[in-house]
Amino acid sequence: MQKFTTLTSTAVPLPIENIDTDQIIPARFLKATDKKGFGENLFRDWRYTKAGDLNPNFVLNDTTYSGSVLVAGENFGCGSSREHAAWALEDYGFKVIISSFFADIFKGNALNNGILPIIIPEDKLKALLREIHAQPKIQFHVDLEHQELVVEDLGLREKFEIDPYKKMCLINGYDDIDFLVSKSEVIAAFEKQNTTV
Amino acid sequence: MHKTLFDKVWDAHVVETIPDGPQILYIDKHLIHEVTSPQAFAELEQRGIPLARPEKTVATADHNVPTIDQHLTIKDALSRKQVQMLTENCEKHGVTLYGLGHPYQGIVHVMAPELGITQPGMTMVCGDSHTSTHGAFGTIAFGIGTSQVAQVFASQCLLLNKPKKMRINVNGALRENVLPKDVILYIIAKLGTNSGTGHFVEYAGDVFENMSMEGRMTVCNMSIEMGARGGMIAPDETTFEYVKGKEFAPKGEEWERKLALWKTLKTDKNATFDVEYEFDAADISPMITYGTNPGMGIKIGERIPSLEDPSFEKSLKYMDLEKGQDLVGQVINYVFIGSCTNSRIEDFRIAASQIKGKQKAKNVTALIVPGSQQVAKQIKEEGLQDVFEAAGFEIRQSGCSACLGMNEDKIPAGEYCVSTSNRNFEGRQGPGARTFLASPLVAAVTAVEGRIVDVTQMELA
Numbered sequence: 001m002q003k004f005t006t007l008t009s010t011a012v013p014l015p016i017e018n019i020d021t022d023q024i025i026p027a028r029f030l031k032a033t034d035k036k037g038f039g040e041n042l043f044r045d046w047r048y049t050k051a052g053d054l055n056p057n058f059v060l061n062d063t064t065y066s067g068s069v070l071v072a073g074e075n076f077g078c079g080s081s082r083e084h085a086a087w088a089l090e091d092y093g094f095k096v097i098i099s100s101f102f103a104d105i106f107k108g109n110a111l112n113n114g115i116l117p118i119i120i121p122e123d124k125l126k127a128l129l130r131e132i133h134a135q136p137k138i139q140f141h142v143d144l145e146h147q148e149l150v151v152e153d154l155g156l157r158e159k160f161e162i163d164p165y166k167k168m169c170l171i172n173g174y175d176d177i178d179f180l181v182s183k184s185e186v187i188a189a190f191e192k193q194n195t196t197v
Numbered sequence: 198m199h200k201t202l203f204d205k206v207w208d209a210h211v212v213e214t215i216p217d218g219p220q221i222l223y224i225d226k227h228l229i230h231e232v233t234s235p236q237a238f239a240e241l242e243q244r245g246i247p248l249a250r251p252e253k254t255v256a257t258a259d260h261n262v263p264t265i266d267q268h269l270t271i272k273d274a275l276s277r278k279q280v281q282m283l284t285e286n287c288e289k290h291g292v293t294l295y296g297l298g299h300p301y302q303g304i305v306h307v308m309a310p311e312l313g314i315t316q317p318g319m320t321m322v323c324g325d326s327h328t329s330t331h332g333a334f335g336t337i338a339f340g341i342g343t344s345q346v347a348q349v350f351a352s353q354c355l356l357l358n359k360p361k362k363m364r365i366n367v368n369g370a371l372r373e374n375v376l377p378k379d380v381i382l383y384i385i386a387k388l389g390t391n392s393g394t395g396h397f398v399e400y401a402g403d404v405f406e407n408m409s410m411e412g413r414m415t416v417c418n419m420s421i422e423m424g425a426r427g428g429m430i431a432p433d434e435t436t437f438e439y440v441k442g443k444e445f446a447p448k449g450e451e452w453e454r455k456l457a458l459w460k461t462l463k464t465d466k467n468a469t470f471d472v473e474y475e476f477d478a479a480d481i482s483p484m485i486t487y488g489t490n491p492g493m494g495i496k497i498g499e500r501i502p503s504l505e506d507p508s509f510e511k512s513l514k515y516m517d518l519e520k521g522q523d524l525v526g527q528v529i530n531y532v533f534i535g536s537c538t539n540s541r542i543e544d545f546r547i548a549a550s551q552i553k554g555k556q557k558a559k560n561v562t563a564l565i566v567p568g569s570q571q572v573a574k575q576i577k578e579e580g581l582q583d584v585f586e587a588a589g590f591e592i593r594q595s596g597c598s599a600c601l602g603m604n605e606d607k608i609p610a611g612e613y614c615v616s617t618s619n620r621n622f623e624g625r626q627g628p629g630a631r632t633f634l635a636s637p638l639v640a641a642v643t644a645v646e647g648r649i650v651d652v653t654q655m656e657l658a
Contacts, residue, residue: 022622179356
C-alpha cells in the first residue's frame with residue numbers, strides 16, 4: 001500500500017448526498033480480475049451521456065475543477081461492499097475524500113487502499129462546497145500526522161479523527177495482511193482452546 | 198456483566214485485543230463468489246502466502262452468471278473469465294465450489310443457509326454487503342471488501358473495532374398481507390439510510406419471534422440498507438428446527454452440544470444498547486419505495502413527501518415522479534421476483550398464491566429467478582412452476598440476475614420495475630432503470646394488474 005503523510009491539492013466538489021457505490025462504479029464494470037483501470041469508469045453514468053459522450057454538466061468533465069481531493073455530500077459510499085469503488089477513486093487520482101459521513105464498508109475499503117476519508121461537520125462541509133464553487137483554485141492541505149485539514153484561503157483549520165492503528169498503517173504503508181500473518185501462532189492457539197467455533 | 202446477543206458471539210471470537218487498537222476477530226465461515234475474490238487470490242499469490250484454512254471457505258458463482266442455459270459456455274467473455282478464474286482458484290487452493298451446474302449452486306446468501314453452512318453463534322463474512330442475511334440465525338455476519346477477503350484467506354481473521362449496538366423492537370401483531378419485506382422497508386423509511394452506520398442491530402420482539410427463517414433472512418438482509426454492518430435475531434426453536442437435518446448441520450452428539458450452546462445466545466435481561474427503537478406492528482402497512490435509496494419508502498396509498506432538498510429532488514427527477522404524487526395506478530412494465538432478499542421458497546409460495554388461475558398483464562415482463570438450484574427444484578416439486586408458467590411469467594435459473602444487472606437481465610432505461618430486491622439506486626437494475634422496491638406479494642399483484650395496486654383495498658387470495 002502507498003504511504004500517506006501530507007497532501008496539498010485543489011479539490012473537486014460533488015454536493016450530492018447518499019452517493020452509493022453503484023454510482024461510483026456501476027456493477028457492469030466489476031468484471032475485471034485485477035485492480036487496475038477502474039478509474040476510466042468512475043461515476044460512469046453521471047460522467048457520460050446515454051450516447052456515450054462526456055456529460056459537460058458533470059463536475060469531473062468541468063476543467064474548472066481538478067485535484068486529488070474529492071469533497072462529497074453526506075453518507076458517501078453507501079451500498080455494496082465492492083472495493084472496486086475505492087480502486088476506481090484511487091485509479092482516477094483521488095487521495096482524500098471529505099464528507100460529513102461515510103458508510104462503514106467503504107471507509108474501511110478506502111483506508112485499505114491508501115485513500116484517506118476525512119469527516120468534517122455538516123455545516124463546514126456545506127461551507128466548503130460553496131467556497132470551492134466560488135474559488136475553484138483554493139488549496140487544501142492535509143496533514144495526517146497532526147490529523148489536520150487546512151484551507152488557508154478560508155481560514156479553515158479542522159482537526160479530524162482517525163483510528164490510531166489505521167493512521168499508523170497509512171503513514172507507514174503497512175496493511176493488515178502482514179500484521180495478521182505475524183499472529184498465526186496466536187490464532188492457531190485460539191482455535192485449539194475455543195470450543196464454540 | 199450483562200451481555201447482548203451480539204456481545205456473546207463477538208467476545209467468543211476475539212483472538213486478541215491490540216492495545217489502543219482494533220481486535221483480531223476469528224471468522225468461522227468465509228463465503229466467496231466470482232466478483233470480489235479474484236484480486237484477493239492474486240494478492241496472496243503475489244505475496245507467496247497460502248490460504249490459512251481453505252476448509253472454512255465455501256464458494257459459489259452467482260453475481261454475473263446467466264439465468265438461461267447455464268449448462269452452456271457463458272457468452273459474455275468477461276463473466277466467463279471471472280467464473281473460470283473462480284473455478285481455477287478454488288481448485289488450486291482447495292476451496293469447495295458450488296459452481297454452475299452443481300445442485301447446490303445459488304445466490305451465496307440463499308445457498309449457505311439452506312445447506313446448514315450458516316449456524317447460530319458463528320462469525321461469517323463474504324465480499325458482499327448482504328452477508329448480513331445470515332444474522333437471521335443469531336450469527337455475526339457482515340460484508341467485507343476484497344482486501345479483507347485476502348486477510349481472511351491469509352489468517353482466517355480480521356482486524357476490527359467492535360461496532361456499537363442497536364436494538365429495534367417491533368411488538369404486536371402484523372396486519373394481513375404485511376410481509377417481512379414491508380417490516381424492514383418500514384424500519385428503513387422511519388430511520389433513514391445511514392441510521393445504522395457504525396452499529397450492529399438486534400431485531401427483537403413479537404414480530405421477529407413469530408417470523409419464519411425465510412422472513413428473518415429478508416429482514417436481516419436489508420440491515421445494510423440503513424447503514425448497519427449487520428443485523429441479528431436471537432436463535433430459537435424456529436431456528437433450530439430449520440437448521441436440524443440440513444446437509445452440513447451438526448449431527449448426533451455434536452448437535453446436542455451445539456444446541457446447548459445455541460440456547461444461551463440471547464440478550465441478557467439487563468444488557469444495554471447504544472441506541473434502541475420501538476415500533477408498533479399495527480402501524481406497518483405494505484410498503485413501496487419511490488426514490489433512489491431504500492429509505493425513500495412509503496405505505497402503498499400514501500403520497501410521496503414534498504421535501505425542499507436538492508438530493509431529494511434529484512432522486513425524484515431520476516424516477517420521473519412528482520412530490521405529493523400517489524403511486525397507486527402507476528403503470529409498470531417490469532416485475533422482478535428474486536435476489537438474496539426475496540428468492541426463497543416462501544417468497545415464491547406467496548407470489549404464486551396471488552397469481553394462481555390468473556394471467557400476467559399484457560404490458561408486463563415478469564421474471565421469476567429462484568435463489569438457488571434447490572429452490573428451483575422445490576418450485577417445480579410444489580407445482581408453483583406450473584402456476585407461474587400458466588400465468589405467462591418467465592422462470593429462470595438461479596443467480597443475482599436483475600437485482601444488479603451484471604448479467605443480461607437488465608431493466609431497460611426509463612422503465613419502471615417493481616422488484617423484490619434490496620436496492621433502488623440509480624442504474625442498479627440497468628442504466629436508466631427505475632426501481633420500486635416491494636414485497637413478493639405486491640410484486641405478484643403488480644404483475645397481474647400491470648400497475649401498482651393498493652393491496653390493502655383489494656380482496657387477496
